[in-house]
Amino acid sequence: MSGTAWLVTIGLLQIVLLGALIVGGGLLWRWSERAAHERDVRARKERRELATSMAEDRREWKQRMNRAAASGARTALAEARESDARAGSVRDIVRRGELRNYHQLEALMALYTLLQPTAPLPQMRRYALSPDAGWVLVDEILQGEPKIVVECGSGASTILIGLALRQVGSDGRVIALEHDPTFAARTREEVERLGLGEVAEVAHAPLSPQWLRGRSFEWYDPRAVEGIESIDLILVDGPPRSTGELARYPALPMLADKWALDGTLLLDDADREDETRIRELWEADCGPLAMDHVRSEKGLLVVRRR
Numbered sequence: 526m527s528g529t530a531w532l533v534t535i536g537l538l539q540i541v542l543l544g545a546l547i548v549g550g551g552l553l554w555r556w557s558e559r560a561a562h563e564r565d566v567r568a569r570k571e572r573r574e575l576a577t578s579m580a581e582d583r584r585e586w587k588q589r590m591n592r593a594a595a596s597g598a599r600t601a602l603a604e605a606r607e608s609d610a611r612a613g614s615v616r617d618i619v620r621r622g623e624l625r626n627y628h629q630l631e632a633l634m635a636l637y638t639l640l641q642p643t644a645p646l647p648q649m650r651r652y653a654l655s656p657d658a659g660w661v662l663v664d665e666i667l668q669g670e671p672k673i674v675v676e677c678g679s680g681a682s683t684i685l686i687g688l689a690l691r692q693v694g695s696d697g698r699v700i701a702l703e704h705d706p707t708f709a710a711r712t713r714e715e716v717e718r719l720g721l722g723e724v725a726e727v728a729h730a731p732l733s734p735q736w737l738r739g740r741s742f743e744w745y746d747p748r749a750v751e752g753i754e755s756i757d758l759i760l761v762d763g764p765p766r767s768t769g770e771l772a773r774y775p776a777l778p779m780l781a782d783k784w785a786l787d788g789t790l791l792l793d794d795a796d797r798e799d800e801t802r803i804r805e806l807w808e809a810d811c812g813p814l815a816m817d818h819v820r821s822e823k824g825l826l827v828v829r830r831r
């Protein structure tokens with residue numbers, strides 16, 4: 526090959542190489558441009574997806590918070606209503622308690638006015654007769670002027686009866702049956718303190734078995750009332766429930782043959798379950814009886830023969 530032909534060949538080769546370089550460079554640039562574009566598109570897509578998912582999260586949280594707030598508000602409202610109702614019922618209980626206390630004070634003042642004691646009356650309420658029942662008892666004595674009163678269970682009631690009998694001015698007297706020697710001694714002291722020795726007697730009568738209705742009841746030894754022929758008024762306020770079921774039931778069957786035909790019997794604590802049952806038994810065993818339930822702190826039953 527001649528020198529010219531070599532030069533032409535080399536020149537052509539250079540041109541081809543240059544062309545290839547140019548085409549290759551162009552392709553490389555296009556490829557890198559496309560890759561950058563695709564990265565860009567991917568990145569934008571990811572950002573969009575992230576933004577969408579964050580927006581969904583925010584929406585969900587907002588819904589949850591709204592739900593929680595609504596349920597919190599409902600609970601708070603329900604609690605407020607409940608505590609309002611509680612406060613209302615506490616207010617009612619306090620108001621009823623105040624009324625009860627006021628009523629007992631009124632009755633106590635009536636007792637002082639009617640009885641004019643020379644010394645303070647013994648403590649009332651709780652185990653003792655409440656003033657409202659005491660007022661009914663005293664009124665019964667002032668109106669009925671009984672000659673003989675027998676009471677089952679001594680205490681403040683013995684003093685009220687003694688004072689009322691003295692107020693009546695006749696020769697009436699009360700015999701208080703007491704099974705417990707300590708309480709018998711305590712009531713005797715009260716009798717002395719109020720100067721009622723002539724009208725009130727406390728008879729210690731231990732509880733002993735009495736056979737009634739085909740079973741045994743613990744009741745006051747009946748020898749304590751042996752010498753009494755006729756009883757005008759009976760107050761049943763003992764023995765205490767702690768001595769046995771239907772502890773006060775024997776009072777009427779045991780004293781019925783001495784109870785004057787126009788006599789009266791008062792049963793305290795008449796609202797208790799035991800006393801409700803006793804009332805039914807008395808009606809069945811000793812009827813026909815007229816029974817008036819007097820609304821009082823513990824319930825008082827006024828019993829007479831029909």
Ligand SMILES: C[S@@+](CC[C@H](N)C(=O)[O-])C[C@H]1O[C@@H](n2cnc3c(N)ncnc32)[C@H](O)[C@@H]1O
Pocket residue numbers: 652653654677678679680681682683703704705708762763764765
């Ligand atoms: C309901 S209480 C008789 C209360 C009495 N009628 C009066 O007005 O005070 C019945 C019996 O419980 C007993 N008793 C009285 N006070 C008591 C007390 N504080 N604790 C336990 N027993 C008591 C006595 O034996 C009483 O005869």
